[in-house]
Amino acid sequence: MTTRLTPQDTAFYRLESxxxxxxxxxxxxxxxxxxxKPVLDYDRLVDVVEARLSLVPRYRHKVCEIPFALGRPVWVEDxxxxxxxxxxxxxxxxxGxxxxLHELVARLASRPLDPTRPLWEMYLIEGLSDERSAIFTKTHSALVDGDTALEIGHVILDSGASQRRTADDAWVAPHEPSEVELLAGALTHLATQPREAFEVVRDARAVTMMGAASKAVESVVSAVRAATTSTPDSPLNVKTSRDRCLDIVRTExxxxxxxxxxxxxxxxDVILAVVTGALRNWLLSRGEALTESTTVRAVVPISVYVEGMDGDQPEPTSEVxxxxxxxxxxEPNPVMRLSHIAHAAEANCKHRRGVRARTLMHLAGFAPASLHAMSVRAASTFAGHTFNLVITNAPGPQxxxxxxxxxxxxTYxxxxxxxxQAASIGITSYDGRVFYGLNADRDAMADIGVLAASVHESMEEMLGACV
Incomplete structure (x- = not known):
């Protein structure tokens, strides 16, 4: 069985480099x-993941391109x-x-997924000090939409030490369609979708006409963007390398x-104020000249879940x-920073842009990974030259x-x-704590540890203002 990628899935799939x-x-x-005695080992993890793949069936699907680019790619069972x-x-x-651990995870995060297979990997990492182990999961953003497909971390977690039972998975390896079958299916689909057929023809004609002029056009577009954008200049916006570095922050x-x-x-609002103070300290550590009007423009998804961070489950909603x-x-005053952010967030909530996510109506338990995936998809709806940084914030159970x-x-x-984008900041609350994952380009932000330490400094500054 094949399913055509949605336009947004396709955009994410082709965005990768x-x-x-x-x-x-x-x-x-x-x-x-x-x-x-050890509780979790590799064989047991494999058994649990395999038993629960029926809850996330897309994790057995790979992406197949249509011959001659006649339409969007399709999901095909591998x-x-x-x-x-x-x-x-x-x-x-x-x-260890x-x-x-952070160095290993950064290296794993730097590697693209194999496009010829289902777009996900999971690593059991043993050897940590204090009798701990780690599980690092990476899933392509095209795979998780929060509607028809959730992140696999949502289904392997249990609310108690005893594993919940799931229905037996009777999956049998299917027949994969040939290129001829894919082409025939695409032509049949286009015959019933004239608008999409027109777009395929238009895109193909545009590629042919652009030819060698494409680089020149791209340069002109970049120059126009640079001349017209009002995005604040920032060391957070640079051409990225292939390598990443990672740091984490634990807060209460x-x-x-x-x-x-x-x-x-x-x-x-408080989380954004703490992040703002941390960014301020990091910029100062680099010798950046700051005035009271200096800002960093961030895309902040999941705004409809702000009350979920208070320790209860998020209220059901139909959009991210x-x-x-x-x-x-x-702004040097932490209270004024918080005030500016609170007013801006309140104003934005009245005119927010939403991404549909009907399945969120039924999410239970622990789903931050799915919410973070949806956050990135929501952030991608903004043109890249209009912001400096993406901050994702997803609540978890307490x-x-x-x-x-x-x-x-x-969990990070x-x-x-x-x-x-030189860095991304992901934030998740869980079991009475708030965890920050700071992912950054190794060349542009080798000083990611300074930003991590600055989160604690900013928090202390905010708490000091409460006295």
Whole structure:
């Protein structure tokens, strides 16, 4: 059975390049011993993932292009699907440090997924100190839409140490369509969709006409954009390399609640204010000249979930929202920074742009990875030259979750870098804490550790203003 990629899925699939892999990453740290014995091993993880693939059937599908580019690509079940190709085993030299883990995850995040196979990978990483293990998952953004397809991390987690039972998966390797069959199916589809057929012909004609002039046109467009954009200049916008670096931050949810109560704002406002203070300190550490009017423009998705960060499950909704917000990094007063952000967020919520996500009406348990994937998709609706940074913020449950009986201690999103974006900031709340995943280009932001340390400095500054 084949399913045609949606226009947005297709855009994400074709957006990827060797220096810009567009996959959503998720890093979970688990306590992997109970009564001195290991709880989670590779074979057990493979069994659980395989048993639950029926809940995310697209994870057995790969992308096939239509011959002669006659229409959008299609999802096709992989007849040679091999679970051990996708679920992999790695280890640090015990006792591995957090820094060594971050270096390994950064290298894994730097590698594009194999386009000839289903677009996801999962790694069990053993050898961490303090009897811990890690699971790093990366899934192409074209695969997770929050509507017909969720991120696999949503289905392998349980709310208790005992694994929930799922229905037996009777999957049988299907017949894969040949190129002739794909072409015939595309022609039949175009015959019933004249508008799409016109677009295929138009695009093909445009490619032919552009020819060698395409580079010149691209240069002109870039020059016009540079001359007309009002996006603040920032070291956050550079041509990216193929390599990434990663750092993480752990903070306490109660600290955000304290600040929210003091200044009568939302948890989301407080998080953005903390990030703004951290960006300010990082820019100053680089010797950047800041004035009171200096800003960093961010795309902030998931605004409709701000109350979910307060420790309860998010209220059901039918859309994921994104808006542009100018973070006042030039403002030295933390209270004024928070005030600016709260007013801007309130104004934007009245005119937000939404991306439909009907399945969110039925999400239960732990789904931040799916929400982060949707955040990136929502952010992509803005032209790349109109913002400096993407900040994704997805709430999680405030009760412990388990993977194969191993308690999850921490979870960090690893959001991709969009084109000419030197960094992305992903934030997830879980079990009384708020976790930051800072993914950055290794060449442009080798000082990502300074930004991570600045998050703590900014939080202390905000808490100091509460006294």
């Amino acid at each position: 060797s220096s810009n892999p567009i996959h959503i990453g998720s890093l979970a740290i688990v306590r992997n011993t109970e009564s001195g 007849s040679a699907f091999d679970i051990t190709f996708h679920v992999r085993h790695s280890a640090l030299l015990s006792p 440090t957090d820094e060594q 949810l109660d600290d955000y609640r304290k600040i929210r109560t003091k200044f009568d704002c939302s948890i989301n 929202s994104s808006f542009l917000i100018d973070l006042p990094v030039g 009760l412990p979750m388990y993977i194969c009986g191993a308690r999850m201690l921490e 999103p690893v959001a991709p870098l969009l084109r000419n």
